[in-house]
Amino acid sequence: MSSNNNVMQTDILIHNVEIVNEGRAVRGYVTVSAGMITEVGEGDAPEVLMSCGEVIDGRGRLLLPGVIDTHVHFRDPGLTHKADMATESRAGVAGGVTSFIDMPNTKPPTVSVAEVENKMRRAADVSAANYAFFIGATDKNIDELKRADYSRIAGVKLFMGSSTGNMLVDDDSMMRRLFAEVPALIAVHAEDEALLRSNREAVTARYGEDLPMEFHPVIRNHKVCLTASRKAVELAREYDARLHVLHVSTADELQLFTPGSVAGKRITAETCPQYLALSDEQYGMLGSRMKCNPAIKRPADRDALREAVRIGLIDTIATDHAPHLLEEKRGTALTAVSGMPLIQFSLTLMIQMVQEGIFSMTDVVEKMCHNPARVYGIDRRGFIRKGYYADMVLVNPDCEPYTITDSWVLSRCGWTPLDGLSVGNKVDMTMVNGKVVYRHGVLFDIPGAAMELKFVNMR
Numbered sequence: 001m002s003s004n005n006n007v008m009q010t011d012i013l014i015h016n017v018e019i020v021n022e023g024r025a026v027r028g029y030v031t032v033s034a035g036m037i038t039e040v041g042e043g044d045a046p047e048v049l050m051s052c053g054e055v056i057d058g059r060g061r062l063l064l065p066g067v068i069d070t071h072v073h074f075r076d077p078g079l080t081h082k083a084d085m086a087t088e089s090r091a092g093v094a095g096g097v098t099s100f101i102d103m104p105n106t107k108p109p110t111v112s113v114a115e116v117e118n119k120m121r122r123a124a125d126v127s128a129a130n131y132a133f134f135i136g137a138t139d140k141n142i143d144e145l146k147r148a149d150y151s152r153i154a155g156v157k158l159f160m161g162s163s164t165g166n167m168l169v170d171d172d173s174m175m176r177r178l179f180a181e182v183p184a185l186i187a188v189h190a191e192d193e194a195l196l197r198s199n200r201e202a203v204t205a206r207y208g209e210d211l212p213m214e215f216h217p218v219i220r221n222h223k224v225c226l227t228a229s230r231k232a233v234e235l236a237r238e239y240d241a242r243l244h245v246l247h248v249s250t251a252d253e254l255q256l257f258t259p260g261s262v263a264g265k266r267i268t269a270e271t272c273p274q275y276l277a278l279s280d281e282q283y284g285m286l287g288s289r290m291k292c293n294p295a296i297k298r299p300a301d302r303d304a305l306r307e308a309v310r311i312g313l314i315d316t317i318a319t320d321h322a323p324h325l326l327e328e329k330r331g332t333a334l335t336a337v338s339g340m341p342l343i344q345f346s347l348t349l350m351i352q353m354v355q356e357g358i359f360s361m362t363d364v365v366e367k368m369c370h371n372p373a374r375v376y377g378i379d380r381r382g383f384i385r386k387g388y389y390a391d392m393v394l395v396n397p398d399c400e401p402y403t404i405t406d407s408w409v410l411s412r413c414g415w416t417p418l419d420g421l422s423v424g425n426k427v428d429m430t431m432v433n434g435k436v437v438y439r440h441g442v443l444f445d446i447p448g449a450a451m452e453l454k455f456v457n458m459r
């Protein structure tokens with residue numbers, strides 16, 4: 001192929017940019033054609049590429065693989081007064097998220113292949129980012145779980161604990177069958193239901209029902225998490241199942257995991273930016289805005305989770321983006337709903353922690369881009385590599401400081417737990433399958449830009 005042909009075929013060149021990828025940050029260039037990455041080079045781009053379709057000067061910017069947020073609740077269908085796939089996927093791309101995996105606790109719940117397909121059709125119509133879905137485990141749907149196609153479904157979501165009543169699997173024999181028989185990654189919400197209930201009873205007996213938010217992590221305490229996580233890990237070991245423990249929130253649970261790279265691990269772990277940035281010292285200020293399940297715990301937990309991210313005890317960072325209206329967030333530690341929106345600012349918040357010296361940029365890319373692709377076996381995404389889909393995000397790592405406010409929020413709920421936070425970085429541009437879907441505060445609706453995720457090397 002002559003270089004002239006090459007020029008003809010190149011749609012976009014991004015050059016003069018610091019590419020953060022696979023453990024290194026290197027000044028170089030990337031070309032994109034027909035939705036794919038066609039060239040990744042170091043140093044100056046060859047002169048011949050300067051005349052291609054669009055040339056983007058990335059001076060002073062970082063180019064990262066698009067964020068893959070593998071834990072979101074987009075509330076669609078059935079709870080669309082809070083959020084839907086169109087609004088939340090747009091909030092995502094504005095924050096550098098190019099792919100998401102959505103959880104099954106919608107209305108109706110996603111506990112059959114037919115319901116997953118309904119979501120896929122909806123996403124194909126309206127999503128701005130690439131999409132995939134979990135199928136939820138119930139006490140009754142083991143046969144459905146066994147025959148699902150896990151090249152199109154991300155895995156099975158198992159709720160241990162009361163976060164989502166209708167999908168709660170507390171039946172021991174059913175859990176054993178799930179780990180033994182279902183040929184998929186099992187992603188678990190691990191909080192022990194019986195302990196949770198007895199904690200709630202003990203606390204209300206002593207202090208009454210009108211409990212301030214500080215009681216949330218007293219009810220959903222360390223033991224609630226560790227008991228359930230340990231049980232899930234023991235079952236996974238017994239049956240050699242592929243387990244991903246979601247939103248790890250305590251130092252105590254870290255003993256269950258192994259440090260280092262994802263390669264070869266059968267048991268992996270996720271945490272979320274809120275557990276890395278916040279602690280129970282903030283309940284007084286943020287109140288129910290930071291109420292989520294599992295609860296945000298002590299500064300010592302936050303610090304241990306930070307270290308766990310650095311040494312690979314924690315493999316992925318996802319948001320658990322769980323929008324609710326502010327009026328639903330009113331109430332006490334018992335009555336305010338749990339969950340917060342975060343997808344639009346998760347990358348910004350993590351880069352802020354890089355600037356504070358807590359993480360490195362390569363930690364952030366590893367945990368938010370590379371490892372989500374590795375853990376779930378996502379086909380040709382999560383890396384800036386020739387032959388991969390052109391999902392990328394251009395970040396200004398050192399902009400004029402600005403303050404995040406509720407008024408910026410693109411999620412339907414219209415608020416963020418980060419309201420009032422001053423940050424010094426921002427997402428300049430997001431590219432999904434080679435299409436620029438967000439640039440300098442403007443969203444571009446490009447029909448068909450987003451694609452369904454495919455999964456390879458499952459379980």
Ligand SMILES: [Zn+2]
Pocket residue numbers: 071073103320322
């Ligand atoms: Zn969740």
